[in-house]
Amino acid sequence: MSLTWYMNRLRAMGPAEIAHRFVEKGKKLAARGRIEGWERYRTPGPSPVLPGLAANLAAASEDMKAEILAASSTMLSGHYSALGADWPLRDPQNPFPAEAWRLDPVTGGLWPGSEAYCFDIPYRHERTLGDIKYVWEYNRLQFLQPLAADAALTGNPAAIATIEAALESWYAANPPFRGLCWNSGIELGLRAISLLVVTSLCGDRLSAGTIEKIRTILHAHQVWMARYPSRFSSANNHLVAEVAGEFLISLAMPDLPLSARLEAKGRKVLAQEANKQILADGVGAEQSPTYGAFTAEFLLLCCFAARTAGRPLPAGVDARLHVFSTFIAWLSDAEGKVPGICDDDDGRVLTLSRHEAAYAASVSAAISGYLGTPSAGPQPKEKELRDALLRSPATGTPPPSGLMTFADGGYTIVRKRQNDRDVHIVMDHAPLGYLSIAAHGHADALSVIATIDGIPLFVDAGTYLYHSGGPWRDWFRSTRAHNTLTLGDTDQSIMSGAFNWSHKASSRLDSVADGKDWRIVASHDGYEKRFGCIHRRTVSSDPSGFSIHDTLVGNPDQSAEVVFQLAPDCRAEIEAGAIRIFHKAQRLATLSFSQAGQVECASGGAPGDGGWYSPRFGIKVPAPRIAWKGKLPPEGLVTKVDLVVDGRG
Numbered sequence: 001m002s003l004t005w006y007m008n009r010l011r012a013m014g015p016a017e018i019a020h021r022f023v024e025k026g027k028k029l030a031a032r033g034r035i036e037g038w039e040r041y042r043t044p045g046p047s048p049v050l051p052g053l054a055a056n057l058a059a060a061s062e063d064m065k066a067e068i069l070a071a072s073s074t075m076l077s078g079h080y081s082a083l084g085a086d087w088p089l090r091d092p093q094n095p096f097p098a099e100a101w102r103l104d105p106v107t108g109g110l111w112p113g114s115e116a117y118c119f120d121i122p123y124r125h126e127r128t129l130g131d132i133k134y135v136w137e138y139n140r141l142q143f144l145q146p147l148a149a150d151a152a153l154t155g156n157p158a159a160i161a162t163i164e165a166a167l168e169s170w171y172a173a174n175p176p177f178r179g180l181c182w183n184s185g186i187e188l189g190l191r192a193i194s195l196l197v198v199t200s201l202c203g204d205r206l207s208a209g210t211i212e213k214i215r216t217i218l219h220a221h222q223v224w225m226a227r228y229p230s231r232f233s234s235a236n237n238h239l240v241a242e243v244a245g246e247f248l249i250s251l252a253m254p255d256l257p258l259s260a261r262l263e264a265k266g267r268k269v270l271a272q273e274a275n276k277q278i279l280a281d282g283v284g285a286e287q288s289p290t291y292g293a294f295t296a297e298f299l300l301l302c303c304f305a306a307r308t309a310g311r312p313l314p315a316g317v318d319a320r321l322h323v324f325s326t327f328i329a330w331l332s333d334a335e336g337k338v339p340g341i342c343d344d345d346d347g348r349v350l351t352l353s354r355h356e357a358a359y360a361a362s363v364s365a366a367i368s369g370y371l372g373t374p375s376a377g378p379q380p381k382e383k384e385l386r387d388a389l390l391r392s393p394a395t396g397t398p399p400p401s402g403l404m405t406f407a408d409g410g411y412t413i414v415r416k417r418q419n420d421r422d423v424h425i426v427m428d429h430a431p432l433g434y435l436s437i438a439a440h441g442h443a444d445a446l447s448v449i450a451t452i453d454g455i456p457l458f459v460d461a462g463t464y465l466y467h468s469g470g471p472w473r474d475w476f477r478s479t480r481a482h483n484t485l486t487l488g489d490t491d492q493s494i495m496s497g498a499f500n501w502s503h504k505a506s507s508r509l510d511s512v513a514d515g516k517d518w519r520i521v522a523s524h525d526g527y528e529k530r531f532g533c534i535h536r537r538t539v540s541s542d543p544s545g546f547s548i549h550d551t552l553v554g555n556p557d558q559s560a561e562v563v564f565q566l567a568p569d570c571r572a573e574i575e576a577g578a579i580r581i582f583h584k585a586q587r588l589a590t591l592s593f594s595q596a597g598q599v600e601c602a603s604g605g606a607p608g609d610g611g612w613y614s615p616r617f618g619i620k621v622p623a624p625r626i627a628w629k630g631k632l633p634p635e636g637l638v639t640k641v642d643l644v645v646d647g648r649g
Contacts, residue, residue: 008497048203132180246266441493479493579626
């Protein structure tokens with residue numbers, strides 16, 4: 001498996017990247033024999049501070065402060081949950097044993113520790129110990145952020161003691177550059193930001209010894225991130241995270257030898273990546289709205305810190321953040337939730353260390369706070385630490401209505417009244433993903449997501465797992481898991497690894513028309529070489545709802561499957577070839593097909609047997625999956641979605 005992975009990665013690289021990888025590999029091998037320890041990175045000095053964060057926290061509303069104290073109380077009780085898993089309750093007598101930083105909470109296994117050189121740990125292909133993401137998540141130290149905010153607001157001695165105990169243990173267990181905490185630059189960037197939040201909020205309450213350890217850790221992180229940057233096909237959100245970490249360390253610790261150079265580098269690279277990773281229409285280049293929000297949050301924090309320090313980033317970064325917030329407003333439902341398009345691994349930057357159901361909308365609100373503009377759309381019900389630190393507006397605004405095409409990113413969004421129902425439709429005519437490997441893309445070309453009166457009807461299945469997912473990782477990325485058409489049980493784009501694709505379908509928007517008789521026509525070529533045809537899909541208004549028309553251009557009369565993945569709290573009844581869809585006791589819609597075929601609806605089972613929905617990373621639940629199977633004639637298949645008024649029809 002490891003050899004196959006390397007061969008597929010090589011195929012996605014050009015000559016310049018291959019040369020870079022050989023040089024990088026040589027540097028990593030040369031560093032393996034050096035047990036550097038912390039001493040080299042000790043730099044006595046003041047507590048590092050990102051200006052403006054503490055002042056904004058102090059000015060937060062009482063409701064916001066109550067949310068912070070509640071989150072801190074959860075951490076102090078010894079509870080920690082993330083990625084759909086619960087960690088063992090911390091022992092008050094020994095809250096952070098050395099093994100805590102290596103523990104997989106799902107399998108109970110312990111990953112290699114300081115005895116192993118970081119780049120010798122084969123985490124990509126490990127299956128027994130579990131998914132490396134769980135251990136990385138704990139080592140991001142984001143659970144210290146609400147504790148630091150509590151300490152700043154109340155002087156809570158328990159919060160201060162817990163911060164100091166955690167850092168004492170982490171420092172002893174994770175010397176440079178040993179163990180799994182040092183083998184991924186994005187993890188270093190996120191951990192550095194957590195430490196800077198701690199010192200910016202409550203550094204004056206921590207012991208001199210703890211501040212010295214934090215400074216030493218940050219110095220080592222700055223050096224290591226600068227030594228092994230993400231480049232070429234890896235230069236996605238990982239690059240932004242690394243450069244953000246370097247830049248913020250440099251702002252807070254200008255006395256470090258690399259700080260002047262890395263601050264200048266950060267200004268240049270962050271401006272460049274804002275234009276690359278947030279497209280001109282606001283869509284994230286990785287296609288995932290939550291990864292787009294993740295990238296935007298890194299940029300946002302850097303913009304805030306730079307402006308508060310009196311040295312703002314180029315204005316173009318603010319402009320890209322603004323258009324991103326507009327896109328999220330169109331994509332969001334009334335509660336600020338967005339569809340689970342492409343990958344989502346619950347990554348956050350500023351956090352109360354709890355799950356967020358509407359993360360992208362929360363980042364959008366924080367962007368409005370930073371820019372001093374009204375909210376671009378709905379706000380989540382629950383407040384987050386970023387709301388306090390970046391001064392998000394107190395209230396949101398209703399979602400925009402009408403029809404909007406995001407031509408660069410590849411989405412057309414409809415929010416209109418159809419048959420006396422509020423309809424929100426997202427049609428995907430986007431690229432597979434970003435850069436040559438499209439790491440976080442899913443094979444979902446021409447997928448349709450629909451919400452009726454705020455109730456999810458056709459949903460994106462989500463992500464579930466990464467490295468440890470195995471066949472489930474493949475299923476949740478597959479074409480058959482999405483609301484589109486499949487030929488020959490094969491994917492439109494061909495997977496060549498858990499984060500790689502050897503063949504990528506190319507989508508295009510053929511035409512779009514607004515008004516009462518709105519209409520969207522798009523196509524993709526993913527099946528052209530293998531099946532000799534282009535898949536074209538038309539989504540259009542209908543007096544009783546909307547319709548979806550699928551045709552195969554060039555070589556019709558082929559066996560196809562057309563899928564509609566329902567939300568888990570929906571159920572379906574098949575009657576005479578039509579399907580009645582209910583949400584709890586309320587009837588939402590009726591699906592009917594223009595061509596005879598085999599119609600099935602199934603939930604759960606093995607990958608491909610029935611429907612599954614992942615509401616967040618690490619969790620999957622059975623959900624009804626409707627499938628029409630049959631031969632598509634030249635005139636194609638029309639799926640009519642009749643919306644039911646007041647539960648009738």
